[in-house]
Amino acid sequence: MKKSILILILIILISCSSDNSSDNNTNNSPSNFDISVSEITRISATITWTESIDPENEVVKYDVYLDENLTIENTLVQNYNFINLEINTLYNGKVIAKDEFGNTLEKQFSFTTETISCIPDELQNEVIAFYPFNNGSLNDIVNFNILTNNTSANSTSDRNSNENCAFEFNTSTNDFLTTTDTDFLNDLSEFSISLWFNPRLYWNWNYNVLVSRDEGFSCPDTYGQWSLGLYDLNRPTFGHLNSVWDQSWDSDNDYNNWHHLVATYNEINNSLSLYRNGILEGTITDITSGCSDTPTSEDIGDLIIGKNFDGKLDDIAIFNVELNQAQVTELFEIEPCCE
Numbered sequence: 001m002k003k004s005i006l007i008l009i010l011i012i013l014i015s016c017s018s019d020n021s022s023d024n025n026t027n028n029s030p031s032n033f034d035i036s037v038s039e040i041t042r043i044s045a046t047i048t049w050t051e052s053i054d055p056e057n058e059v060v061k062y063d064v065y066l067d068e069n070l071t072i073e074n075t076l077v078q079n080y081n082f083i084n085l086e087i088n089t090l091y092n093g094k095v096i097a098k099d100e101f102g103n104t105l106e107k108q109f110s111f112t113t114e115t116i117s118c119i120p121d122e123l124q125n126e127v128i129a130f131y132p133f134n135n136g137s138l139n140d141i142v143n144f145n146i147l148t149n150n151t152s153a154n155s156t157s158d159r160n161s162n163e164n165c166a167f168e169f170n171t172s173t174n175d176f177l178t179t180t181d182t183d184f185l186n187d188l189s190e191f192s193i194s195l196w197f198n199p200r201l202y203w204n205w206n207y208n209v210l211v212s213r214d215e216g217f218s219c220p221d222t223y224g225q226w227s228l229g230l231y232d233l234n235r236p237t238f239g240h241l242n243s244v245w246d247q248s249w250d251s252d253n254d255y256n257n258w259h260h261l262v263a264t265y266n267e268i269n270n271s272l273s274l275y276r277n278g279i280l281e282g283t284i285t286d287i288t289s290g291c292s293d294t295p296t297s298e299d300i301g302d303l304i305i306g307k308n309f310d311g312k313l314d315d316i317a318i319f320n321v322e323l324n325q326a327q328v329t330e331l332f333e334i335e336p337c338c339e
Contacts, residue, residue, distance in 0.1 A: 028055040029103040035095055037111045042087045042142065045111050048079040052097035052105060059100060066093040087124040087142075088115040116142060118315065118337030120330045128184045129318040131305075132337035136164045138177065143184055145303070151175040153306060158314050158336040159196060159258040165338035166196075166314035169306035171204055176307035185213055185318070186299040189267040192323040193228050193238075194331050198312040199255040203234045206308040210261070211316060214301020221245075224301055228263045230309070236276060238263035241287040244272040248281060258312075260332045266322040273322075278332035280325065 030052040039046040052060045061074045072080060085091065090112045098104045119127050129140045131147065136155030138147035153175035156168040169175040185191075193211055207217050207229055214224030221231055222239030231237050234255060236246040244263075262275040273283040306313055315337050323331075 027099070027101045027103060029105050030054045030060045030097040030099050032105065033095075033097060033107060035107050035109045037109055039081075040111055040114060042114045042116055043085045044081065044083045045085065045091070045113065046079060046081045047093070047095070047109055049095055049107070051078060054099045056099070060097050063096040063098070064093065065096070066091055085113050087113055088121070089113050117339060118334050119317065120327065120334075123319060123321075123323075123327060126319045126321045127317055128320050129303075129316075131316040132339075133158075133165055133167050133314060134337065134339050140179075145179050145181045145184060147177040147179050147303075147305065149177050151177075153177060156312055158312075158338055159198070160336045160338070162336060162338040165336060166312050167306065168312050169309045171206065171308055171310050174307075176209070176309075177305040178302045180302050182213065182301070182303050185303065188265075188320055190265060190320070190322040192262060192264040192319040192321065193317070194260070194262045194319070194323070194328075195228070195316040196258055196260050196314040196336075197230075197309075198258045199230060199234050199309070200311040201234075202251065202255055203230075203232075204308070204310055207231045208234065208309040209304055209307040210309060210313060211318075212304045212307070215304060215307075223307075224304065225298065226265070228261060236261055236274060236281070238265075238272055238274045240265050240272060242272060242284055244274045244282040244284050246274055246276050246281040248279075249276075255311075262323060262328045262331065264322045269322075275325075275328045275332075278329045280328075 033050045033052040035047055035049045037045055037047050054060050061076060064072045064080050066082060092110045094106050094108045096104050096106045116124055127142055129145055130142045131140055138149060152173045153167055153169050155164045156166050157163050158165040197210055207223050209223050209227055209229045212224040212227035217223050221237050221243040223229055226240035228238050233251040235249040238244050260277050264273045270287050271285045272287060274281050
């Protein structure tokens, strides 16, 4: 009997020792940590998090997810920069801290990318470049395709007399702005250009470039691969394989005034359209010119602004869609983008 009791006690002691050993060998998850979001722009954001400490002093690595998509795995760095995001969009994400035994701790975050001032809500993700010239800046506030000014083109007042919110050009000093970063203009089966212009002269006998891709005048009434400009008594014209004209331009009275232009191109519909001050001035649905020197190369050349033009330009926006009448009207009615 005594022997049986001793055996039972021994079994109990071994069991307790085993339980204690199991408790002592438990591997715990990494400790809590905090996440902050900063540097939120229209297309990017940065997250930073504090260190997660492992109770057993194991190495802690991190996985980062954005909208359930793994963006980086097993990183030791405590920050991550998200790029190429959609404008004015809510994003949700998480950071997972994990130790060498696979124990994890998850923390969530969220942020909303910024909107583009002076661009209608439905076009926020269709604008591929926008130059409002705020405070004399040459920045593209959408994709950072910054213009270069190697001339005496200068910042000036806009259509509401806001100082340093437009740019002025003079042919006597060969003023113009340009950028070589033009990949964003490649492979566009449709696009639109919106801008404000104020011609200072009746006509200077040149093709006045407001916006063009590449250089060199060619038939029909085009500068470079495509262009929106002024020609033949300063009449607005848009050229790409063919050209469309502003049919109601008053050469005697329309200069020295601000005007809004929108030019649209659609390869699928084989069409060009031109609007001034919210009104459709011309459309053609055959973009085969018949000219022998029509540019045939595509997606080459710099973006050029203001070459051979005497006057002011402002709020130049390029979209990767063909704008419709309602969108053109909305752009025409927006106040100058001067911040």
